[in-house]
Amino acid sequence: MTDSTPGNDAGVPELLWQPQPGRVGASRMAAFRGWLRTQHGLDLADYPALWQWSTSDLPAFWGALADFLDVTFHQRPRAVLGSSAMPGAEWFPGSTLNYAEHALRPGPGKGEADPAVEFVREDGLSARLTYGELRARVAAARAGLRELGVRQGDRVAALVPNSPDTLIAFLAAASLGAVWSSCSPDFGARAISDRFTQIEPTVLIAVNGYVYNGRSFDTRPTVERLRGEIPGLRATVLVDYLGNGATQPGTQDWTELLEKHRDAQPGFDPVPFDHPLWILYSSGTTGLPKGIVHGHGGIVLEHLKSLALHADLGPGDRFLWFTTTGWMMWNYLVSGLLVGCTVVLFDGSPAYPDLGALWRVVERLKVTYFGTSAPYVQSCLKRGLRPAEQYDLSALRVIGSTGAPLSPEGFGWLAEHVGEHIQIASVSGGTDLCTAFVGAAPDVPVWLGEISCRMLGAAVAAYDEAGNPVADEVGELVITAPMPSMPVFFWRDADGSRLREAYFETYPGIWRHGDWIRITPRGSCVIYGRSDSTLNRGGVRMGTSEFYRVVEGFEEVLDSLVIDTSGAGQSDGELLCFLVLAPGIELAEVEPRLRTELRGALSPRHVPNRFLAITDVPRTLNGKKCEVPVKKILAGMPPERAVSRDALTNPEALRPFEELAARAAGTRP
Numbered sequence: 001m002t003d004s005t006p007g008n009d010a011g012v013p014e015l016l017w018q019p020q021p022g023r024v025g026a027s028r029m030a031a032f033r034g035w036l037r038t039q040h041g042l043d044l045a046d047y048p049a050l051w052q053w054s055t056s057d058l059p060a061f062w063g064a065l066a067d068f069l070d071v072t073f074h075q076r077p078r079a080v081l082g083s084s085a086m087p088g089a090e091w092f093p094g095s096t097l098n099y100a101e102h103a104l105r106p107g108p109g110k111g112e113a114d115p116a117v118e119f120v121r122e123d124g125l126s127a128r129l130t131y132g133e134l135r136a137r138v139a140a141a142r143a144g145l146r147e148l149g150v151r152q153g154d155r156v157a158a159l160v161p162n163s164p165d166t167l168i169a170f171l172a173a174a175s176l177g178a179v180w181s182s183c184s185p186d187f188g189a190r191a192i193s194d195r196f197t198q199i200e201p202t203v204l205i206a207v208n209g210y211v212y213n214g215r216s217f218d219t220r221p222t223v224e225r226l227r228g229e230i231p232g233l234r235a236t237v238l239v240d241y242l243g244n245g246a247t248q249p250g251t252q253d254w255t256e257l258l259e260k261h262r263d264a265q266p267g268f269d270p271v272p273f274d275h276p277l278w279i280l281y282s283s284g285t286t287g288l289p290k291g292i293v294h295g296h297g298g299i300v301l302e303h304l305k306s307l308a309l310h311a312d313l314g315p316g317d318r319f320l321w322f323t324t325t326g327w328m329m330w331n332y333l334v335s336g337l338l339v340g341c342t343v344v345l346f347d348g349s350p351a352y353p354d355l356g357a358l359w360r361v362v363e364r365l366k367v368t369y370f371g372t373s374a375p376y377v378q379s380c381l382k383r384g385l386r387p388a389e390q391y392d393l394s395a396l397r398v399i400g401s402t403g404a405p406l407s408p409e410g411f412g413w414l415a416e417h418v419g420e421h422i423q424i425a426s427v428s429g430g431t432d433l434c435t436a437f438v439g440a441a442p443d444v445p446v447w448l449g450e451i452s453c454r455m456l457g458a459a460v461a462a463y464d465e466a467g468n469p470v471a472d473e474v475g476e477l478v479i480t481a482p483m484p485s486m487p488v489f490f491w492r493d494a495d496g497s498r499l500r501e502a503y504f505e506t507y508p509g510i511w512r513h514g515d516w517i518r519i520t521p522r523g524s525c526v527i528y529g530r531s532d533s534t535l536n537r538g539g540v541r542m543g544t545s546e547f548y549r550v551v552e553g554f555e556e557v558l559d560s561l562v563i564d565t566s567g568a569g570q571s572d573g574e575l576l577c578f579l580v581l582a583p584g585i586e587l588a589e590v591e592p593r594l595r596t597e598l599r600g601a602l603s604p605r606h607v608p609n610r611f612l613a614i615t616d617v618p619r620t621l622n623g624k625k626c627e628v629p630v631k632k633i634l635a636g637m638p639p640e641r642a643v644s645r646d647a648l649t650n651p652e653a654l655r656p657f658e659e660l661a662a663r664a665a666g667t668r669p
Helices: 021-025 028-040 047-056 058-068 099-104 131-147 164-175 189-199 220-229 254-260 296-310 328-339 357-364 374-382 408-417 497-503 544-551 587-601 627-634 651-665
Strands: 015-017 081-083 115-121 126-130 155-159 179-183 203-207 209-212 215-218 235-239 276-281 291-295 318-321 342-347 369-373 398-402 423-426 428-430 435-439 460-463 474-479 511-519 525-530 535-537 540-542 557-564 575-581 610-613
Touching: 015 408, 015 423, 021 028, 028 058, 028 296, 047 058, 058 081, 058 296, 099 131, 099 164, 099 296, 099 328, 115 131, 115 164, 126 131, 131 164, 131 254, 155 164, 155 189, 155 220, 164 179, 164 276, 164 342, 179 189, 189 220, 189 291, 203 220, 220 235, 235 254, 276 296, 276 328, 291 296, 296 328, 296 435, 318 328, 318 357, 328 342, 342 357, 357 369, 369 374, 374 398, 374 408, 398 408, 408 423, 460 511, 497 511, 525 544, 535 557, 540 544, 544 557, 544 575, 544 587, 557 627, 575 587, 587 610, 627 651
Parallel strands: 115 342, 155 179, 155 203, 179 276, 203 235, 318 342, 318 369, 369 398, 398 423, 575 610
Antiparallel strands: 115 126, 209 215, 276 291, 428 435, 460 474, 474 511, 511 525, 535 540, 557 575
């Protein structure tokens, strides 16, 4: 695979951001290093030394981290790491704690009058909660859920947007030791049912509607369907999110439930370290989505590490990540409460009424850390937005990006048009661990097109096909040592076979994530996309992100999908490039220039055999391009076996690929 990252003659890319000594010295990362020196006699001079220690002495690192970040154990652990086997690592055996207690316990930045939540909806609806108000409402919701029969280990399912009531309900469930699971209300009814019927919740919490892109939608028909399909459901609580008073027979009113218990006192049930906290889901593009279960302790420890040390978030900070409740970034966002900052919840379209919507929120609420997706950055770039000129971003110090590899052009645009003084925290991880394992740190520079570092405690490496580590070469992204936030188990996977198959089949005892990665001599990383959708042309492998960077750099191209049909039922398949073109652009206008640019930027082997125009790229509910399902369809697999349409945002976008496969087979779609 070629390295197309722009750089100087020595191959080192442009340095975009350099940590300032004053800021580094005041960071929590520096405080942790100083604490290790005074408390443990460890003199770790810089970030690489700290990372090396954190991944080579797991008990020492994670134990010290728990002490430094004041993890509250009701029952102390017998050890830090009882077993280091993967899968099956045993973290902090014998200990008990509670996630919600860590989120709501008093501390710096968490006084009764300190702001805990700022909420903005696309239509202008807004709200603010102090930590005192949040504690009181969580106490009331906890009492309400107990009245409805929710007990430790029961599941609470929620069809909800990114709103304060959602956060309150989640924390209330966690405080009881109940298991939370949420879907965004814009999911299709079948996709929601596929998730919630698996886990058999005791209580369903749902909104009566939601707002998106200037329109209101009624969710009550979906709620009614779910009530009929979920076995063992005892109660449904309806939240009047639209403010129109719309009710539903057989449901309980959320506001009335909280009002009934407004005098309830906060409480937190201690649970074992690996007790289920929430259930997240795989994309579900083929078959039922896998229910990925994370534990209280693993998430407390991992999110404290990521947010306090890597993001350097704490009291006085305002933390916004654009997300929905169906994406793991919502779980990551609300963990901002663990470190005493204010979490900013935005609900709606990031492009309504225009792409400046989120930047206006950053300006108005003086956001200090703004997280978004790489596609959003690319959209802003293509529309010619200049946020630093248009908005007051003086409070902003970090901008995060995830969801897809951030292109070098995206890095450059952020530096030029958001601010050279702002750290670009490009991160990559996954629902599987509910965190990033490569990302940023306050004491590590940012280079153009590169993720700054491997995260503390994350033993990330690049492996070749034989399972050997490679340096400064593209290989399979693997994690060679356990992390506390690895899944406790998959739901309905009693013998663990599905979990082992998902991560540990290729390299026994080693976590294979499914991405291509290159780790540079600087310790930075470049992600090249999913390894199961590799472009393998004449033995030269390339990640799809490199291809998209070239193609989507053209103003005439709004979106694209590249598929290598080699190995997909064909021994010598084609390389196909599907383009979503800007209005008024014809394929013939742009194709010759695309061919020339791809030949020069990548290689002659990676010039597509064919370019085809489409109206939309099929994406999962979390916004991922459906490369592998489309490849299967083009190989002749029946669409119903290749992908679950209910797992897609736009299932109608599959039609051109079905028609292409049918023509190739000489049949009708």
